[in-house]
Amino acid sequence: MASYAARRGPRTGATLWRVLSDGHKHVVPDGVLDLMWFQNHLVVAGADTRAMSFESVPGEVAWGLRLAPGVAHALLGVPADELTDRRVALSELVALPARSFEVGAADALEQVFIDLWTRADPDRSALRLAASLDRAARDGLSVRETAQLHDLSERSLRRLSNRVFGYGPKSLAQIHRFQRALHLARSGLPLAEAAATAGYVDQAHFTREAKRLAGRTPAALIG
Structure with missing residues (x-):
């Protein structure tokens, strides 16, 4: 490594x-x-x-x-x-x-x-909005909740998210959830507990998402 x-x-x-x-x-x-x-x-x-x-x-x-x-x-x-x-x-x-x-x-x-x-000379208000959208994704808010929080339509939110993050709000939230679970597991938390704390239904859900996003199981990623 x-x-x-x-x-x-x-x-x-x-x-x-x-x-x-x-x-x-x-x-x-x-x-x-x-x-x-x-x-x-x-x-x-x-x-x-x-x-x-x-x-x-x-x-x-x-x-x-x-x-x-x-x-x-x-x-x-x-x-x-x-x-x-x-x-x-x-x-x-x-x-x-x-x-x-x-x-x-x-x-x-x-x-x-x-x-x-x-x-x-970036527009500070645009950067503050991007930071707020990122926090919403990290907090696991749904697309609808994030759109309502920022007074945007869901379509506008998806377009804005693609433009500033590279993918839509749902994908961004999934990646942040995956990263949080991975961080917790690497910090020593058992995989099942790390998965639950990060917001997965169970450890199997975390494993499926790890394979999809990273091509490896959580155990292989932290090993």
């Missing part, structure tokens, strides 16, 4: 992470988009609906910024659903000044983020 570390990134729009590879990386859906420095390229990682596997050189370090809800769409000007299940070179989406990563990938990556933020 690869080692992983994270800390708060620049401003409030991203969290910086670092992964040391063991030669293979199995990435499962987590409901977010990332800006990465990976194999000497700046890459935008779209929201995933299924597990992604990557081969790399053991010991290779990848750096990234986990973007807060709505930030990728605001900074790149691209609907998030156009990036779903894709890894796209940042240069294909925006033009920015060249940055040297030789002096420190973390600092250079954060400066790229600041350049994007300054260039886009």
Whole structure:
């Protein structure tokens, strides 16, 4: 398995992470988009609906910024659903000044983020709405409840969710539920208890969703 570390990134729009590879990386859906420095390229990682596997050189370090809800769409000007299940070179989406990563990938990556933020000057109200929709999904609200809470029609909510998250509100809620159960299980909670706490009907329900989203059983994911 690869080692992983994270800390708060620049401003409030991203969290910086670092992964040391063991030669293979199995990435499962987590409901977010990332800006990465990976194999000497700046890459935008779209929201995933299924597990992604990557081969790399053991010991290779990848750096990234986990973007807060709505930030990728605001900074790149691209609907998030156009990036779903894709890894796209940042240069294909925006033009920015060249940055040297030789002096420190973390600092250079954060400066790229600041350049994007300054260039886009995001609408704070739109980011607050995206954050609120994400909280509703994490809380397990239904599509109808989320739409009513935000004074939106269900159709408008689905369109907005696709645009800022890469998929609809139901899928977003399912992925957050899966991630919560996985976090609880990795923290030492028995699988059945982790499943129930996260909102699954039972452990079998959690297992089916893990296989669908991650291609593996919960036991394999935490092992």
